[in-house]
Amino acid sequence: MKGPRGGGGRASRRTGLLAGLGGQNISLIGALAVVLVLFGVLDDNYLSLSNMQVIAEAATITGLLAIVQTVVVICGGLDISVGSQVGVASVVSAMVFTTTGSGAFLGMAAAAGVGILVGALNGLVIVHGRVNPTIATLAxxxxxxxxxxxxxxxxxxxxxxxxxxxxxxxxxGNDTAARLAGIGINKYLIAVYTLIGVVAAVAGILLTARTGSGQPVSGSEGLELKAITAAALGGAALKGGKGGIGGTLLAVALLGCLENGLTVQGINTFWQNVAQGALLVTAVVLQQRRSGERAVGLPH
Known part of the structure; x- marks a missing residue:
């Protein structure tokens, strides 16, 4: 009698663990394993400690942006200016450091100040100017x-x-119901976009430290696509109301490993961007399927 009970307990624990991870995260873990095995077979050095460190370093900046992008998406918004904000913060930190000679702290403070200003401005334009978040964060x-x-x-x-x-x-999830419940939506949206400005500034400072120079927009382009793709792949519904940081981090790891593997194999950057775009479209399609919404133009 003890055997079946023990087996049942272990099965229950396994079931509980899988339920806790969630189907979305399990799929990401599986995809990550496939990528690691595939590129590990194609290149003997891919799974080396030094290359894993390179992947982690590159994924840090994307990860920071993806985390705050997840928060923006959860509350029904979107910020596609994060790449530009990183570029601005990177250049500002480098310029202040080189022109004043006052040390790294002042450069970091200046970059953080710019990030707060730009993020708050985005939030104010969206809330009080009633501008679509995608358009507002483009300028x-x-x-x-x-x-x-x-x-x-x-x-x-x-x-x-x-x-x-x-x-x-x-x-x-439902901004009308939230407003009726007494939640100060405008205040929250301004705070969220300010948060993304601050974290983008931190990412810009790290980018400067990593490259040893101020990186303009051209040096940080594509980060917004990576951040949005990671948030969507991680389970954040682009319509808002759903998402989590665990899934986002798994998606960041997947994107980082995939990008590094494609680079090692000599795949052109253009096709890497195409692959990221395909992943984003796949994530959105899967979200639509899970939500049960009817596809546009198709019969019930």
């Missing part, structure tokens, strides 16, 4: 990874265990 290795981890944990706790997080999900 050291261990240390870097630890920064990503700290930001990820902080945002995860904020979303999962605080009233602020619950209110953000409510705004994205």
């Amino acid at each position: 050291g290795l261990p240390v870097m990874v630890w920064i990503l981890i700290v930001v990820a944990v902080a945002v995860h706790l904020l979303l999962k265990y605080t009233d602020i997080g619950r209110n953000l999900y409510a705004i994205g």
Whole structure:
């Protein structure tokens, strides 16, 4: 009698673990494993510690942007200016550092100030100008990874265990109901876009530290697509009200490993962007299927 009970207990624990991970995250883990095995077979050095460090370093900046992009998407918004914001912060930090000679701290403070200003401006334009978010936002290795981890944990706790997080999900899920419940939607949206400006500034500072120079927009292009793709692949519904940081980080790891593998194999950057775009479209299609919504132009 003890055997069946023990087996049943283990089965229950496995079922509980799988349920906790969620179908979306399990799919991402599977895809990540396939990518690692595939490129590991094609290149002997792909799975080496040094290459994993390169992947982690490159994924840090994308990960920071994807985390805050997830928060924006959860509350029903979208910010496609994050790449430009990173470029601006990177150049500002480098310029202040080189022209004043006052040390790195002032350069970082200037970049953070620019990030706050740009993010708050985006939020004000969207809230008070009633402009669509997409249109409005158009106009050291261990240390870097630890920064990503700290930001990820902080945002995860904020979303999962605080009233602020619950209110953000409510705004994205049904803004009318949220307004009737007394949630200050405008205040939350301005705060969220300011947050993305701050984190974009941090990413810009890290980009400067990583490359040793100020990177203009051309040096940070494509980051917005990576951030949005990671958020969508991680389970954040682009219509709002759904998403989580765990799935986003798994998606960031998948994108980082895929990009590195394609680069090692000599695949042109253009086709890498095509692959990312295809992943984004796939994520959106899967979201539509899961939600049960009818595709446009198709019969019931």
